[in-house]
Amino acid sequence: MNISFSPPFIDQNVINEVVDSLKSGWITSGPKVKELEKEVIRLTKSKTAICVNSWTSGAIMMLKWFGVKEGDEVIIPAYSYSATALCVMHCGATPVMVDISDDLTIDPQRIRQAITSKTKAIIAVDIAGWPCDYNMIKALLKGPKVRSLFVPDSEKQRKLGRILLISDAAHSIGATYMGHSAAVCCDITIFSFHAVKNITTGEGGCICLNLPGNFDHEEEYDFLKIFSLNGQNKDAYTKSKGGNWKYDILYKGLKINMPDVCAAIGLAQIKQYKNILLPARKTIATKYCDVFSSYSWFIPPSLEDFTRETSYHIFPLRIKNITEAQRDQIIEEIVSHGVIVNVHFIPMPMLTYFKKTGYNIADYPNSYKQYACEISLPIYPNLTNEDTDYVIDAVISAVQLQLKNNKLQQLLHVE
Known part of the structure; x- marks a missing residue:
């Protein structure tokens, strides 16, 4: 049997939406994108939503919107995908990496230690779909000592006043915090609709705004839609209507709009998300936990507690008391059974570019500790019971074999 890691969910509903887009004669930004934005608002209860062509471009745009520039600092976790840091660098600012807590999310205490007068933003990452401790982070940011350090340099910064x-919510669409959508916890939440995500548009992302009341969300939406289209005041769909050919360039914008043909895929999926796709992921995650919990080597992932519930995007299996090399051997054994697994994530300070930039993994011991024992298992709606049974058997067999080999090596070493 061969089990893929994370194939896209393509059913007849998706095919119908895409065909409808193709037959309409309009495939770039248009009505499907608008409809997807409305569905994201309906799902998340956000004040507004702007679809873009990737999480990364959306994050760059929002940092620029806030006026982040050279000389500024943005605090991020060391344990994340590279885009979390690169979006900051593309604005000329410095990513200040901090360590994580045992639940894989950014450590609020480390945030406090890293804040300086240069800090303009924090990007908190919902790893595997598990929301960060947003109440603690927000309380920290609103405290008088931290507020006194904030030095605003732009109109938006002065308006926010802190x-x-x-939220880097690339993994966490559908996650909840305090009984509500986790998307409304932050000023800005950015989802990824990349091919492996819970909802996909092939490539794409969506920015949700939940700013304080002194911001006009309709005004911000209009600005960001123009900014995401090279600063052009009329999109192609509007220009296609008779007599609308004349346009103007209002800002030094970016070209990061989402096409309708891509939005069609996500539109079909999001309509099934709460009732079909998300529950299917939860069922698989629960099954994994139920079986693995009888083994002493299993470290349960954070899935649900009194305040939070994950989106079940990734099942981060962690194994007690193993080294990075032993973890890699376990992965090789699992793959030999035809099961494709992954690791989320290689901490950024371990990657060549960031090492050359001056980051050192020794400064982030918990990020390394969690990475060294983590294996991401397949978890997606099209996995059958037979598939998950096979994955479970392959994992148990591989881990038990590794532990047996470890004991033999220890005995030989003692002798």
Whole structure:
């Protein structure tokens, strides 16, 4: 049997939406994108939503919107995908990496230690779909000592009056916090609709705004839609209507709009998300936990507690008391059974570019500790019971074999 890691969910509903887009004669930004934005608002209860062509471009745009520039600092976790840091660098600012807590999310105490007068924003990452401790982070940012350090340099910064809180929610669409959508916890929440995500548009992302009441969300939406289209005041769909050919360039914008043909895929999926796709992921995650919990080597992932519930995007299996090399051997054994697994994530300070930039993994011991024992298992709606049974058997067999080999090596070493 061969089990893929994370194939896209393509059913007849998706095919119908895409065909409808193709037959309409309009495939770039248009009515499907608008409809997807409305569905994201309906799902998340956000004040507004702007679809873009990737999480990364959306994050760059929002940092620029806030006026983040050279000389500024943005605090991020060391344990994340590279885009979390690169979006900051593309604005000329410095990513200040901090360590994580045992639940894989950014450590609020480390945030406090890293804040300086140069700090303009924090990007908190919902790893595997598990929301960060947003109440603690927000309380920290609103405290008088931290507020006194904030030095606003732009109109938006003066209007907000504090450090901007951005959620890197690439993994966490559908996650909840305190009984509500986790998307409304931050000033800005950015989803990824990449091919492996819970909802996909092939490539794409969506920015949700939940700013304080002194911001006009309709005005911000209009600005960001123009900014995401090279600063052009009329999109192609509007221009296609008779007599609308004349346009103007209002800002030094970016070209990061989402096409309708891509939005069609996500539109079909999001309509099934709460009732079909998300529950299917939860069922698989629960099954994994139920079986693995009888083994002493299993470290349960954070799935649900009194305040939070994950989106079940990734099942981060962690194994007690193993080294990075032993973890890699376990992965090789699992793959030999035809099961494709992954690791989320290689901490950024371990990657060549960031090492050359001056980051050192020794400064982030918990990020390394969690990475070294983590294996991401397949978890997606099209996995059958037979598939998950096979994955479970392959994992148990591989881990038990590794532990047996470890004991033999220890005995030989003692002798």
